[in-house]
Amino acid sequence: MWKSPLLIGSIVATLTTSVSADIIPPPGFGPDIGGSGYFDHVDEVASLELGDSADSFSLNGSTFGMYFKGTDVSDASNLFTIFSPDDDGPGQTALINFSAGLIFDVDENVVETAPFTDLGLIGFFLIPSFETGLPIFFSDPLLNPGNIDVVSVLPKLDDDSAFIIAFEEPTGSLPFDVLAIELAIGLTPVPEPSQLPLLGMIFLGWALVKRRPGQNAESSTEG
Numbered sequence: 001m002w003k004s005p006l007l008i009g010s011i012v013a014t015l016t017t018s019v020s021a022d023i024i025p026p027p028g029f030g031p032d033i034g035g036s037g038y039f040d041h042v043d044e045v046a047s048l049e050l051g052d053s054a055d056s057f058s059l060n061g062s063t064f065g066m067y068f069k070g071t072d073v074s075d076a077s078n079l080f081t082i083f084s085p086d087d088d089g090p091g092q093t094a095l096i097n098f099s100a101g102l103i104f105d106v107d108e109n110v111v112e113t114a115p116f117t118d119l120g121l122i123g124f125f126l127i128p129s130f131e132t133g134l135p136i137f138f139s140d141p142l143l144n145p146g147n148i149d150v151v152s153v154l155p156k157l158d159d160d161s162a163f164i165i166a167f168e169e170p171t172g173s174l175p176f177d178v179l180a181i182e183l184a185i186g187l188t189p190v191p192e193p194s195q196l197p198l199l200g201m202i203f204l205g206w207a208l209v210k211r212r213p214g215q216n217a218e219s220s221t222e223g
Contacts, residue, residue, distance in 0.1 A: 023152040023166055023178075032152040036192040037139035038069050038121040042161070043099050045186035049083045049092040050164070053176040054129035061085030062180050063127040066096070068119035073143055079125060080113045083182070121190060124151070126167040128179050137167055137179075150179075153189060161186050 025031050052062050064083040071078040082094045082103055093106040103112040123143075128134040141149040150170050156162035167179040 023154065023168070025154050026164075028158070029154040029156055029164055031154065033155055033189060034192065035153055035189040037141060037151060038123050038190045039184075039187040040121060040190060041096075041098060041188070042186040043097065045096040045098070045184055047082050047094045047096065047185075048183040049087060049090060050181040050183055051090050051178075052083075052088075052180050053169075053174075053178060054085075054132070054180075055088055057175065059129040059131045061088060062129055064124065064180055064182055065113075065127075066122045066124050067138075069121040069123060069140075071119065073125070073138065077114075080116055082112065084112070085129070124165055124182070124184075126180050132174060132179075134169075134171070134179075139165065159185070161188065163187055163189070 023032055049064065052064075054060060054062050061084070063081055063085055065079055065081040067073050067079050073079065080103060082096065083092055087105075087107070094112060095104045095106060096102075097104065098118040101115040101117055104110075105112045124139040125136055127136045135145060137144055137150045139151045139153075141147050141151075144150060148170055150168045152164075152166040152168065154164040154166065156164075162183065162185045165182045165184060167181075169177055169179050
């Protein structure tokens with residue numbers, strides 16, 4: 001299903017015509033959920049490259065990959081490539097197996113990176129085409145120059161583990177608003193710390209509402 005050129009074309013067309021400050025969700029996806037830029041994951045995560053704007057403009061391709069939270073991202077050995085500049089065209093597929101510590105390029109039938117150890121939460125990075133003059137960007141804004149947030153996370157409405165990861169072009173100096181569009185399946189986004197108290201209040205309110213009918217019944221029985 002995700003290999004359908006019509007579906008991929010619809011998603012890419014929607015996102016690449018969005019204004020970078022306000023990503024428009026393609027059909028079947030919700031708006032940007034924000035978050036910390038980190039994700040929990042199942043043992044095997046599937047990733048699909050939906051679009052690399054560098055390819056569309058005949059530039060050298062970008063590199064999309066992952067890293068583990070808390071590792072030194074200035075050390076290239078802590079950055080694990082999912083899609084390299086050689087992965088041309090939308091529909092490229094990779095499988096990330098965390099128990100085996102491998103990223104497998106489905107299209108080329110090869111292992112993409114050296115083995116890694118699962119260290120828990122993951123973030124994503126994008127190394128734009130060197131011809132753009134842009135630095136590496138991370139899904140965690142605190143790792144980016146000026147702490148700029150360049151990633152939109154769009155949830156698939158009928159699959160709570162599937163998300164579009166869109167890296168936006170922050171300078172406005174290039175002829176496209178979105179640098180790269182990736183799909184990942186098998187993730188759970190981690191909220192940013194400022195969202196946790198709000199989530200706690202929501203769950204507390206829900207618990208109180210659930211308890212109230214039982215308490216009322218007990219009170220009326222005692223009366």
